[in-house]
Amino acid sequence: MRFALLQNDTFLRACRRLATPHTPVWLMRQAGRYLPEYRETRARAGSFMGLATNVDYATEVTLQPLARYPLDAAILFSDILTVPDAMGLGLSFAPGEGPRFRTPVRDEAAVDALRVPELEKLRYVFDAVTSIRRALNGRVPLIGFSGSPWTLACYMVEGAGSDDYRLVKTMLYSRPDLMHRMLQVNADAVAAYLNAQIDAGAQAVMIFDSWGGVLADGAFQQFSLAYTARVLAQLKREHDGAQIPRIVFTKGASPWLAEMDSLDCDVLGVDWTANLGRARALVGERKALQGNLDPNILFAPPAQIELEAVRLLDSFGLPHTGPGTGPTHIFNLGHGISQHTPPEHVAVLVDAVHAHSKRLRAQLND
Amino acid sequence: MRFALLQNDTFLRACRRLATPHTPVWLMRQAGRYLPEYRETRARAGSFMGLATNVDYATEVTLQPLARYPLDAAILFSDILTVPDAMGLGLSFAPGEGPRFRTPVRDEAAVDALRVPELEKLRYVFDAVTSIRRALNGRVPLIGFSGSPWTLACYMVEGAGSDDYRLVKTMLYSRPDLMHRMLQVNADAVAAYLNAQIDAGAQAVMIFDSWGGVLADGAFQQFSLAYTARVLAQLKREHDGAQIPRIVFTKGASPWLAEMDSLDCDVLGVDWTANLGRARALVGERKALQGNLDPNILFAPPAQIELEAVRLLDSFGLPHTGPGTGPTHIFNLGHGISQHTPPEHVAVLVDAVHAHSKRLRAQLND
Numbered sequence: 001m002r003f004a005l006l007q008n009d010t011f012l013r014a015c016r017r018l019a020t021p022h023t024p025v026w027l028m029r030q031a032g033r034y035l036p037e038y039r040e041t042r043a044r045a046g047s048f049m050g051l052a053t054n055v056d057y058a059t060e061v062t063l064q065p066l067a068r069y070p071l072d073a074a075i076l077f078s079d080i081l082t083v084p085d086a087m088g089l090g091l092s093f094a095p096g097e098g099p100r101f102r103t104p105v106r107d108e109a110a111v112d113a114l115r116v117p118e119l120e121k122l123r124y125v126f127d128a129v130t131s132i133r134r135a136l137n138g139r140v141p142l143i144g145f146s147g148s149p150w151t152l153a154c155y156m157v158e159g160a161g162s163d164d165y166r167l168v169k170t171m172l173y174s175r176p177d178l179m180h181r182m183l184q185v186n187a188d189a190v191a192a193y194l195n196a197q198i199d200a201g202a203q204a205v206m207i208f209d210s211w212g213g214v215l216a217d218g219a220f221q222q223f224s225l226a227y228t229a230r231v232l233a234q235l236k237r238e239h240d241g242a243q244i245p246r247i248v249f250t251k252g253a254s255p256w257l258a259e260m261d262s263l264d265c266d267v268l269g270v271d272w273t274a275n276l277g278r279a280r281a282l283v284g285e286r287k288a289l290q291g292n293l294d295p296n297i298l299f300a301p302p303a304q305i306e307l308e309a310v311r312l313l314d315s316f317g318l319p320h321t322g323p324g325t326g327p328t329h330i331f332n333l334g335h336g337i338s339q340h341t342p343p344e345h346v347a348v349l350v351d352a353v354h355a356h357s358k359r360l361r362a363q364l365n366d
Numbered sequence: 367m368r369f370a371l372l373q374n375d376t377f378l379r380a381c382r383r384l385a386t387p388h389t390p391v392w393l394m395r396q397a398g399r400y401l402p403e404y405r406e407t408r409a410r411a412g413s414f415m416g417l418a419t420n421v422d423y424a425t426e427v428t429l430q431p432l433a434r435y436p437l438d439a440a441i442l443f444s445d446i447l448t449v450p451d452a453m454g455l456g457l458s459f460a461p462g463e464g465p466r467f468r469t470p471v472r473d474e475a476a477v478d479a480l481r482v483p484e485l486e487k488l489r490y491v492f493d494a495v496t497s498i499r500r501a502l503n504g505r506v507p508l509i510g511f512s513g514s515p516w517t518l519a520c521y522m523v524e525g526a527g528s529d530d531y532r533l534v535k536t537m538l539y540s541r542p543d544l545m546h547r548m549l550q551v552n553a554d555a556v557a558a559y560l561n562a563q564i565d566a567g568a569q570a571v572m573i574f575d576s577w578g579g580v581l582a583d584g585a586f587q588q589f590s591l592a593y594t595a596r597v598l599a600q601l602k603r604e605h606d607g608a609q610i611p612r613i614v615f616t617k618g619a620s621p622w623l624a625e626m627d628s629l630d631c632d633v634l635g636v637d638w639t640a641n642l643g644r645a646r647a648l649v650g651e652r653k654a655l656q657g658n659l660d661p662n663i664l665f666a667p668p669a670q671i672e673l674e675a676v677r678l679l680d681s682f683g684l685p686h687t688g689p690g691t692g693p694t695h696i697f698n699l700g701h702g703i704s705q706h707t708p709p710e711h712v713a714v715l716v717d718a719v720h721a722h723s724k725r726l727r728a729q730l731n732d
Contacts, residue, residue, distance in 0.1 A: 164704060169662035173670055216638035216660040216700070218677070255620035255639045272582035273621045294582040296535035304539055311584070334582070338530060 003201060004138030011073040012141050015204055015245035015266050017288050017325040023313060023357035024072035025350055026143075028249075029336030030065040031077045035343055037064050048093040052078050058128040059135050066139065068343065069350045073140050073204075076132060076197070078125055080147030080208050083189050084156050086117035097160075104159030106167065111178045116189040119196050126200035133201035144202030146193050148209035148250070149186035149227035153179065156186075165214050172223060179223060187227040191234035198239045206247040206269070207231060213252015213271075220256055225263070232264045247290060251335060257282050272334030276316040284327035289316065292334040293349075298341045302348040309352040318360055331357075369567060370504030377439040378507050381570060381611035381632050383654050383691040389679060389723035390438035391716055392509075394615075395702030396431040397443045401709055403430050414459040418444050424494040425501050432505065434709065435716045439506050439570075442498060442563070444491055446513030446574050449555050450522050452483035463526075470525030472533065477544045482555040485562050492566035499567035510568030512559050514575035514616070515552035515593035519545065522552075531580050538589060545589060553593040557600035564605045572613040572635070573597060579618015579637075586622055591629070598630045613656060617701060623648050638700030642682040650693035655682065658700040659715075664707045668714040675718040684726050697723075 006012070010024040032038055041061050045051035052058060062077040081099050085091035090102030105111055119126075133142050147155075155161075157168035172179045194205045212224035228248055235246055249269025253260055260268055261283040268287045270279055272294040279289055297308045313331070320326025331353045337346070372378070376390040398404055407427050411417035418424060428443040447465050451457035456468030471477055485492075499508050513521075521527075523534035538545045560571045578590035594614055601612055615635030619626055626634055627649040634653045636645055638660040645655055663674045679697070686692025697719045703712070 164662070166662055166665065166704065166706065169660065170665040173660075173663050173666035173674070213639065216658075216663075217641040218681075219660070220639070252618075252639070255641075273579065273586070273618070275583040275621075292582075294535065294539075294585070296530070296532055297539050297582075299532065299536040300539035308539070315584075338532065340532065 003133050004136075006138050006141060006203075008072055008140045011330060012203060012243075012245060014319075014328040014330045015247070015288055016243065017266075017320060017328045019319070019321045019323075019326075020328070021358065021361065022354050023319065023329055023331050025331035025353040026071045026073040026075065027065075027333050027337050027346070028075075030069075030071060030075065030346075031061045031063075032337060033339035034337055034341040034346075035064055035068070048079070049091065052082070053124045055124065055127045055131045058124075059131045062128075062132045063135055065346075066136075069347055070354065071140065071350060073143055074132065074136055075143040075206070076125070076129055076145060076202065078128065078145070080145070080151065080210065081155055082122060082125055083117065083146060083186070083193055084152050086121040087114060087189070088117075089156060099155060100160045101155065104167075105156045105182065106171075108175070108178055111182050114182060114185045116185060116192060119192060122193060122196070125193075126196050129197050129200035129202050133203075141203040142201060143204045143206055143247070144194060144197030144200075145206040145208060146190045146197075148207050148212065148224065148248075149183045149190055149231065150215070150224040151209050151211045152186045152190070153182050153223075154211045154214075156182070165211070172219065176222075183223060183227045184230070187230040188234070191231045194231070195234070195236050198236050198244050202244070203242065204245040204247060205235065206249060207265075209248065209250035209253070212250035217255065220253075221259060224250065225256070225259065229263055249290070261286060267330065269332065270334065274334075276312065276329065280316060280327050280329075288328045288330060290330040290332050292332070295333045295335055295338050295341070298337065298345045298349065302345065305345055305348050306352040309349055310356045313353065313356050313360060318364060319357075321361060321364060369499050370502075372504050372507060372569075374438055374506045377696060378569060378609075378611060380685075380694040380696045381613070381654055382609065383632075383686060383694045385685070385687045385689075385692075386694070387724065387727065388720050389685065389695055389697050391697035391719040392437045392439040392441065393431075393699050393703050393712065394441075396435075396437060396441065396712075397427045397429075398703060399705035400703055400707040400712075401430055401434070414445070415457065418448070419490045421490065421493045421497045424490075425497045428494075428498045429501055431712075432502075435713055436720065437506065437716060439509055440498065440502055441509040441572070442491070442495055442511060442568065444494065444511070446511070446517065446576065447521055448488060448491055449483065449512060449552070449559055450518050452487040453480060453555070454483075455522060465521060466526045467521065470533075471519075471522045471548065472537075474541070474544055477548050480548060480551045482551060482558060485558060488559060488562070491559075492562050495563050495566035495568050499569075507569040508567060509570045509572055509613075510560060510563030510566075511572040511574060512556045512563075512597075514573050514578065514590065514614075515549045515556055515597065516581070516590035517575050517577045518552045518556070519548050519589075520577045520580075522548070531577070538585065542588075549589060549593040550596070553596035554600070557597045560597070561600070561602050564602050564610050568610070569608065570611040570613060571601065572615060573631075575614065575616035575619070578616035583621065586619075587625060590616065591622070591625065595629055615656070627652060633696065635698065636700065640700075642678065642695065646682060646693050646695075654694045654696060656696040656698050658698070661699045661701055661704050661707070664703065664711045664715065668711065671711055671714050672718040675715055676722045679719065679722050679726060684730060685723075687727060687730060 247267040613633040
């Protein structure tokens with residue numbers, strides 16, 4: 001496949017800890033319900049899965065936020081649970097609710113039946129990646145993604161979202177052998193899935209460990225971190241002569257940041273509980289950092305949003321500016337953007353990040 | 367008031383970082399729905415508030431877990447939201463749901479109307495404290511408690527539990543002045559409330575900052591920690607010649623443990639994301655530590671529960687054993703016990719904590 005030359009490489013450079021003229025910014029769930037044009041496409045598609053499995057719709061909504069805001073990266077529009085759906089668990093989204101699996105994995109027989117799915121079943125995702133990459137036409141890079149093995153396991157056992165993760169933790173503590181078996185299959189499936197996204201045109205890949213932070217110390221290392229590492233070990237490092245940065249985001253992992261430094265990835269995403277200055281001191285010599293504005297800040301008036309963006313950039317401090325590698329920051333939220341966010345507030349945020357991060361670098365040259 | 371002499375002072379000694387023959391253990395929400403005898407009393411009371419506001423019922427349910435298990439402390443049966451209820455917000459509990467306020471605090475007029483409530487409106491709590499203390503008859507000490515100023519504010523603004531704390535954070539980021547006003551009133555109210563519990567017979571007090579961990583770095587220090595400190599500064603240090611230990615528990619505060627060390631309290635409660643060995647190294651020379659078993663471990667078979675209890679005690683290591691003060695540990699869960707917990711599993715846990723913590727100390731003397 002031949003794609004257009006990349007015009008804005010700030011995101012990929014920052015992933016690789018290389019200097020950039022401004023701090024790149026994108027937002028988790030940037031294509032989504034807070035945008036009226038997304039809701040319009042979603043209505044035409046009929047259902048969330050109808051939207052996610054249709055290449056044209058997925059391409060359309062992925063590009064919608066880029067038409068509004070000068071974001072520095074695009075992220076594939078899809079769901080973190082496509083892999084267990086392809087395993088045959090039957091993913092659906094009831095209106096106003098979260099994801100649900102028709103056949104959750106609750107006993108040994110169900111775990112034993114799990115297999116790395118035929119990638120053909122996920123063809124719609126890879127086709128969307130290629131379609132989006134073409135439509136982007138080199139404007140910004142495209143990020144592919146998957147849920148982490150542990151996060152997939154949470155939904156696979158609970159069958160839906162959960163307040164207390166009682167069922168999945170009961171399996172973990174009662175039958176750790178079963179949980180390890182499931183996580184191995186998940187890890188190998190996620191790795192194959194992300195590699196196929198890379199083949200299809202994804203220029204970076206991100207593992208969303210949305211529920212790693214609900215685990216206890218000790219369990220996190222054994223059941224989340226170890227299987228994220230198992231995915232990373234199998235990922236392609238480059239494709240078509242370009243390096244493919246690997247990003248890991250674990251919500252709630254602030255207590256374990258030093259341990260996450262051991263992961264063989266390029267970027268660590270952190271939620272809003274992390275202090276970026278402290279995180280930089282801990283891991284900034286080996287990993288780029290991505291994050292970490294509280295999405296609720298986008299409900300404040302524009303002047304406050306600007307203040308908080310500046311405060312966050314300042315908490316990281318001046319990124320690396322010279323030749324070679326050094327500490328870099330990719331601006332993002334600490335979690336997905338809320339569906340209630342006023343779209344015009346996102347414009348304020350993106351502009352504030354670009355303006356202030358240029359100012360920071362200009363001060364250096366004064 | 368004259369109360370019976372205390373027979374088991376292990377909990378109070380551990381709070382004060384003094385040596386004990388075993389590691390004391392109690393469980394957050396130990397009087398609660400997982401016990402059939404609690405559900406029976408609750409049914410007689412008709413409603414949760416009917417139970418919590420009746421001195422006899424509150425006494426009865428507080429003592430129920432002590433009749434089953436050799437726990438080392440009792441905790442007042444009440445709710446963390448009694449203070450805003452006394453402010454006139456109208457607390458209720460719909461069946462199967464969490465707490466709800468009739469008149470949430472959503473604008474400047476509502477904030478300006480907030481006052482430290484007449485303590486007379488909370489008389490039922492203080493009467494329950496005295497009644498429970500009498501009924502305990504010196505068997506174990508009684509812990510009083512309150513929600514933290516920030517946690518109260520979350521419920522006061524949201525009007526109920528929340529997934530994203532959008533309303534309270536919108537106020538915090540849009541009108542920090544209003545949020546500070548509310549938190550000042552809350553802090554002064556909580557301090558007066560806890561002091562009255564101490565006067566009524568509480569032998570230790572605990573501040574539950576259940577939602578401090580949802581705040582971003584920076585906001586946590588300003589809007590949660592600072593007002594917990596404001597409460598602590600106003601608390602009585604002793605009563606009737608006895609020292610009154612102060613415990614602070616912030617769920618999700620693992621990222622800020624070093625900063626919590628600055629609090630003028632005796633004990634820090636930690637959730638299950640904390641590593642007790644690391645926490646001890648950070649704060650163990652100044653604070654006792656309380657926690658931090660994942661409540662979901664109680665769904666595992668007894669042999670696994672025993673293993674995990676041993677693992678947790680070992681992660682703290684040998685507590686202080688000599689004269690004077692040193693690092694101590696109070697065994698607890700990292701959050702309230704689940705209503706689905708098998709009661710016989712709690713017996714396994716309590717026995718395992720006592721047996722292994724005695725073994726640890728005995729090894730020292732070998």
